[in-house]
Amino acid sequence: MFSKTRLLLWLAATPLHFIHAIPEVQLGSTVLIGSTFADQEFFGGIPYAEAPVGQLRFSRPLPKAFLNVTTFDATNFGLPCLQIGLPLEATSEDCLTINVLRPAGLSSTAQIPVMFWIYGGGYSAGASSMFNGTQIVAQSVKRLTPVIYVNFNYRLGPLGFPGGVEAARRDALNLGIRDTILALEWVQKNIHLFGGDPSKVTVFGESAGAGVVQCLYFNSHLETLARATIMQSGAGMFANLHNASISNALWQNFTAAVPDCAAVANTQETFECLRSADASSILAAFTATAISPVGLIVLEWNVIVDGPDGVLPDLPSKLMASGKYARVPFIAGTNLDEGTIFTPQDLNSTSQILEIIFLASEPSAAVVTAADEILQLYPDVPALGSPFGTGNATFGLSSQYKRASAIVDDFFFQAGRRLFTQAAARDKLLAHAYLLTDPSALPSPSTAARSANGSLGVSHGSDVPLIYGEASGLDQSTNPLHALMTDYWISFAVSMSPNDAHGTSRPTWDPYTSQDETVLQIHTANTTLIPDNYRATSISFLNANPVIFRR
Template sequence: MLTSKLCHLLSPLLLVGGTIAGTINAANNAPDNAPVVHLRNGSFYGNYNPAYNQDIFFSMPYAQPPLKDLRFDVPQSLNATWIGYRNATQIGDSCLGYTGSPRKLASSEDCLTMTVVRPAGNFSEPLPVALWIHGGGWNYGSSAEGLFNGSFLVDRSVQMGTPVIVASFNYRLAGWGWLWSPEVVEKGLTNVGLRDQRLAMHWIKENIASFGGDASRVTIFGESAGSFSVGKHLLAYGGRDDSLFSGAIGQSGAPTGIGPWEVSHERLSLATYNLTQTVCPNATAKLDCLRKADLETLDKAMEASMALPGPSVVYGPVIDGDILTMKPAEQMRQGKIVNVPFILGSNTDEASYYTPTAINTELELLDAITTRFGCNTSQALRIMDHYAFSDPENAVQGVKNFQLNSTTGLLYKRANSIGSDLIFKASTHLTAQLWSKQGRDNIYIYNANTTLSKGPVYYGSAHGYELAYTFYNLNGTGWEGNEAPFSGGNPFDDRPQPYFELADVMSGMWIGFINTRKPHYANQSVIEWPAYTVERPTIMNFDAQPTYLNTGLSQESRVSGMKLMISLGLWEY
């Protein structure tokens, strides 16, 4: 098995575009038997992992470090070359993020790196590539988190006889990647975290062939904010196709956005104002002052700037008239979105650990919908009318209303269903409808009933729970900890065979899609997954029960409730 360090996922390497302006020191020779790669700017040596027969290249820079005058700037392509070999055997720093808890991974501003995991050996043709974008609300997270370990997915692909390369990268988070002020807009420094992601894709396009990858077969995939980011790149520059990817997978986050949790210019402006007033209250040139501020002061002020009232995300992508040009739903209605095969879906009980417990009355439910999920009172009351307590669809998988108590909340399931639809499922439905109405037959919609062996039963299949299945992470690497979504260890502990079969199916379909742009693999044990169309709105329901695999075709749940939410204009920001 991988060591704890090798069980972390990817980072970046060299450079994209730009001129060669300097030199970097490097070793004259690579260690004996170390895998090496020769890129545009120079060469790297990495690790060979005999347990999986893989080559892993950690934390290769894909951009210049965003330090000093480049702090808060758009990412700059590498402009240096070297002779010899640079070391890519250690995980580098993650980008600075904020969860309210002490950081578990080494973090710094010098974090714009890429990791590549490839099967060892020579192959007769270039391999397809899966490029992972991590989540974390654009405010925390890292490609180095163990639950995103690309080795398991690569190993599964080799077992299937359809090998792939998996790469992932870090991008700037919170205010490091998303500020908004008149000065920021005037200088074209909006959405720099999203631009980091874009530059990483350019780096893959220019360099992945040196790893044995096929630059014409790159699938971008992500979960949560990573999935919403996938949607932003489908919409970027008015839906312009820059041939950076030929397929996309979105897990719990649709291009049409987060509804009432969407990042707003107002909240982003306020957070930026609070940050600058704390660090540079008297400065005229605020950005210059922030760039000169010491890291410790700025880091503390950045975390404090996120303490805004309300449930929506503070820092993240917003329309800026450049990389993001218009409202997502309206842009999709105009067909201005990159046309590539697209897997998109969510989990049955997405809002489980966002939903307050002890909701026992209609008034408490109303309060939760307004204060936790971001609706106004009028919207909340109309939504409540469509989500009746007695409706069997308002259920957490395997949990009945009579099993709930006043501590969990007699209305917990109902609140969870409303929150799941508001933040994740209604936007998936809207995206599927708008995509199909453009005459496209290449979007595949799913629901995942991917429960874990750890955590409260009433969580059901919560946000992020599918990751253990899609990454084929059967030994629970990275799932240690007691904060949601982690529940204290391997999510497959003491699980009967059908849950492992579900991991086979989900990872197999993901790998099949990465290879062929169809969610299919040889000798699969479940029915074929058809594209979603307005005329045939069929989805794949991924599910396992203790005694049998229960995966098959289905219809969307709670469609009338989601249509109501959409009619309320929650995705017309």
């Protein structure tokens, strides 16, 4: 989660300044001209794919074979992809660019590990320029285990995740995931030119970014792209994953909102018209169809189950149960109160809670029966609700708010993470799990005002500033969790274990196994391993019925 205001300010006010020698990297026949600041070198806005415009709109990404210029200005980020909440002029459809941040003076023969970030934003928002990795790289150098930080842009909303049977017929589903795969292939081909080791890539992401990471486990040949992953608030996938036909109505509504294409909205031949539409009409239609009563959780534009040759051949729960996933070690975790920012604070009835469940599950007799059981497992008792650990406090809201927040938390986040790590443990795959529980951890900047009364707890997005430090507005000198979490992350990327002997002194983080199902509770006053059995009965029920909830 992030603030769109912050994004605009970042893009407008933070060009990367030259204060050392200008760095250069030879990429094919082109010299990339980067920028140097502090003790780091940045190369940004590098196209990794052909511009997905015109006839390439709604098409799988094509690799950018060469830049076709002698020199390329790589001193800043490329523009974000088209998305809601940003003016058209602050974005571009020609947005498939990648950025590399490395320690200054690094030799092309250095071959150091790489950390590859995927932003979140509900598959409808996000930008690489929002995530300045300077503190991550600085910490890696300080602890004598340097890494290169890479991030990129992928397409969003209907441009990145088109739906409906026409998109399926045209092999145009999950384009944002395919953008990600192509960006990782670019890293495999080119990162050695920057001093990176393509055999030591760790892919990490948060929220929808973690959902993208999980998708990579199923049919992307992840083992050839990365040796490890970190999934923050998104492992196990969100519920409500369907095949393309479920999104037919959404696609028709989107097409109908493009004035010149309204006449073909109810046909199966919309792509040609939409490819000719101007970007402002596409953005207006995107915005018009991006209205959800429960925010980003019920995703208008979502990953789609796209069959045997797709990036998500079946429901993740089925694929994991049958062992059809990449054996790539991972860290996966959540925040204590993931559900609070997705729960309307004016919610005050059981019927509204049922609406959330039904919106996320496509009502059926089985879902109706399951919903009744969920209500019994999550009684209207404030002390049991989220934010957890706040006793009978209701923050001036209905007690149903805490009840609904607990359901949303487990339904969309905790249950999926537990299901995924338990499956990995069964297959003896190296895995580590965590739970961020410290209420003093910074909330997502976009929710700072709402968190003032404590009603959000350790909300969705609280972990991101703790990883990015000062680049996310965090005063790292007063928040020891920044160094702690960053050291765990870097250690895992460098050594395949969060427990190397470098950096901050920190508790040993044991792997998650079938014999020892434990998660690392991350808390300023008490970072320690705890049993992965919180809300065992209710989460077990959700995980005993993953197909019902389309997980």
